[in-house]
Amino acid sequence: MYESSAPLTNSLYPRSAKRGKHKIFIGMAPGVGKTYRMLEEGHCLRQEGIDVVVGLLETHKREETAAKAQGLELLPRKQVECSGITLTEMDTDAVIARQPQLALVDELAHTNVPGSEREKRYQDVEQILAAGIDVFSTVNIQHLESLNDLVARITGVVVRERIPDRLLEEADEVVVVDVTPETLQERLTDGKIYAPEKIDQALQNFFQRRHLIALRELALREIADNIEEDGIVADANTPTNASYCNIHERVLVCVSTYPNALQLIRRGARIAGYMHAPVYCLFVDNPDRFLTREESLHIETCERLCKEFGGEFVRVKDHDVAAAIANT
Structure with a gap:
């Protein structure tokens, strides 16, 4: 088990009017035991x-979890109500009105039903945190925005x-719930993760051993990087290091109307994260060329993604792309 160096403690209780604390349980894939671990810690604190x-629980018909x-x-x-069908989501207002000291919320990356007040469950969690309520939540490593392209290459x-990378960065504690790939495959075969009719397909696709090994490495490396970054920030804030003059690295991602621009932004954001540097995205708009509607929407998507990573999107008009890049 790996945990960050910023643990939650009972000194948080009783809760103050300040923003709640967020603890995230993360794993390499479904079935590692994130929800079980979250519930287990919830029981301990209740005692x-x-x-x-429990604000929201997804058991997926797993008897042990239920x-x-x-x-x-x-x-x-x-x-x-959605297209004449009644579906259910977490009642965020009810959680806030109940005013518990701690709310347990499963599946942080979930997309809410169209017509919900907020698009994503992590946005609901942010509302609960803003109300001064502490939250435990769960997520898998493949749901991290900057890893999207890499996970697709690994698993197909x-x-x-x-979810935005900032959620892990802003969390007060992140815990990796870790098992070996062999253990996870055994759980799958025993019917503890998916229904029997889905087991063979899962083993042949996402749950291949080589996929799980790579995803496990990603999860452990991501948390190790976060812990290292916390240490660097802490060292930089000490009186000994405060007076040093540092050379600040910056990462510039040049985007165009080509579809791979989103991949470049995610890659640039990860490099910036490793370097503890800001990321900038530049689009050089040729004034002699009009963008189609699809191209304009694509550039808007690039801008949103850049800002989601905390970056700055720069748009300049110039006939000379190379000169525009050099002058930025």
């Missing part, structure tokens, strides 16, 4: 007198539900 509720939730207060879901699966 210590902490007011704990059994572990017994004894914890589970808040009812909110019904949402394009993950649609993603």
